[in-house]
Amino acid sequence: MKLVFAGTPEVAVPALDALIASGRHEVAAVVTRPDAPAGRGRRLVASPVAQRAEEAGIEVLKPARPRDEDFLARLREIAPDCCPVVAYGALLPKVALDVPARGWVNLHFSLLPAWRGAAPVQHALMAGDQVTGASTFLIEEGLDSGPVYGVVTEDVRPTDTSGDLLTRLAFAGAGLLAATMDGIEDGTLQAVPQPVEGVTLAPKIRVEDAHVDFAAPALRVDRVVRGCTPAPGAWTVFRGERLKLIQAVPLPDRTDLAPGELSVGKNNVYAGTGSYAVELVWVQPQGKKPMKAADWARGVRIASGERLGA
Numbered sequence: 635m636k637l638v639f640a641g642t643p644e645v646a647v648p649a650l651d652a653l654i655a656s657g658r659h660e661v662a663a664v665v666t667r668p669d670a671p672a673g674r675g676r677r678l679v680a681s682p683v684a685q686r687a688e689e690a691g692i693e694v695l696k697p698a699r700p701r702d703e704d705f706l707a708r709l710r711e712i713a714p715d716c717c718p719v720v721a722y723g724a725l726l727p728k729v730a731l732d733v734p735a736r737g738w739v740n741l742h743f744s745l746l747p748a749w750r751g752a753a754p755v756q757h758a759l760m761a762g763d764q765v766t767g768a769s770t771f772l773i774e775e776g777l778d779s780g781p782v783y784g785v786v787t788e789d790v791r792p793t794d795t796s797g798d799l800l801t802r803l804a805f806a807g808a809g810l811l812a813a814t815m816d817g818i819e820d821g822t823l824q825a826v827p828q829p830v831e832g833v834t835l836a837p838k839i840r841v842e843d844a845h846v847d848f849a850a851p852a853l854r855v856d857r858v859v860r861g862c863t864p865a866p867g868a869w870t871v872f873r874g875e876r877l878k879l880i881q882a883v884p885l886p887d888r889t890d891l892a893p894g895e896l897s898v899g900k901n902n903v904y905a906g907t908g909s910y911a912v913e914l915v916w917v918q919p920q921g922k923k924p925m926k927a928a929d930w931a932r933g934v935r936i937a938s939g940e941r942l943g944a
Contacts (some may be wrong), residue, residue, distance in 0.1 A: 636660050636713070636715050637659050639665070641666060642683055647686050649804070650687065652811065654692075661692055662693070667696065705730075706729060715819075717733075717734045717739070718815060719738055740772075741768060743767075743804075744758065745769060747834070750779065751777065752837060754766075757861070758836075758861075768810055770811055781826055782826055783818070786807065786810045788802055845869060849894075851907060851908050853884060871942070876920045877942070884910065888910055890911075893907055894907075903930070
């Protein structure tokens with residue numbers, strides 16, 4: 635088939651690579667978000683998908699909005715059979731959905747109908763899911779509600795961050811998306827409507843959602859930290875300044891600390907929660923680089939009885 639691939643961030647690159655490498659389909663063009671400011675100089679930088687497409691000599695389309703007439707005219711001119719999508723980042727209007735004969739097929743990083751929305755991996759971790767996965771489905775006008783072509787599953791490991799899990803799903807999902815394109819072309823794959831039961835939503839994680847409440851149980855603290863790492867970054871407050879929490883390990887045997895109360899050993903930093911303590915392993919003070927929590931504690935000289943939290 636002739637394909638137009640839509641995607642933007644690094645997590646979409648493995649799927650683009652898989653389609654290019656398949657040799658079975660022609661990736662005629664790539665649709666991605668416009669160049670965005672990045673780095674200290676805030677200069678405009680092309681998306682990871684755009685950079686990969688340019689390396690491969692593939693035409694790159696960067697509409698400000700996917701309903702722009704110039705973009706739609708070029709899409710009709712290319713006349714793709716199908717448009718695979720991975721984390722494109724913009725809502726596709728019906729006028730664009732109607733262009734490819736076999737529709738737009740999205741790779742979504744959850745087992746639909748669970749975790750429809752922008753942040754499925756983060757929500758799966760924060761909810762304590764033990765198994766997640768990726769799904770390919772035909773895009774409709776509803777939110778991730780279209781019929782499903784196929785799924786792959788992935789076990790959630792006890793120490794997974796959302797970054798860890800998303801990286802594994804990006805590669806597993808790339809194979810699934812390529813196989814879905816093959817099945818659509820062969821006519822051997824039919825999309826199956828999603829069940830009505832089991833729908834959960836995964837809206838974008840806001841900064842306030844990443845605030846760690848040390849009055850919550852240790853398992854909740856652990857899930858929020860892992861689910862919000864690397865983005866947007868779990869955080870608390872210490873001495874009136876924001877402190878990012880990168881790794882916090884639950885310690886069921888330690889129950890002597892009040893919620894948020896800090897205890898410093900020679901090479902360890904502990905914080906109380908609503909149940910048992912957690913060990914702070916990596917933190918990032920405001921305006922500084924990530925560091926070992928023990929190094930941070932030595933630098934700020936934590937006094938007895940000091941606590942994390944507003």
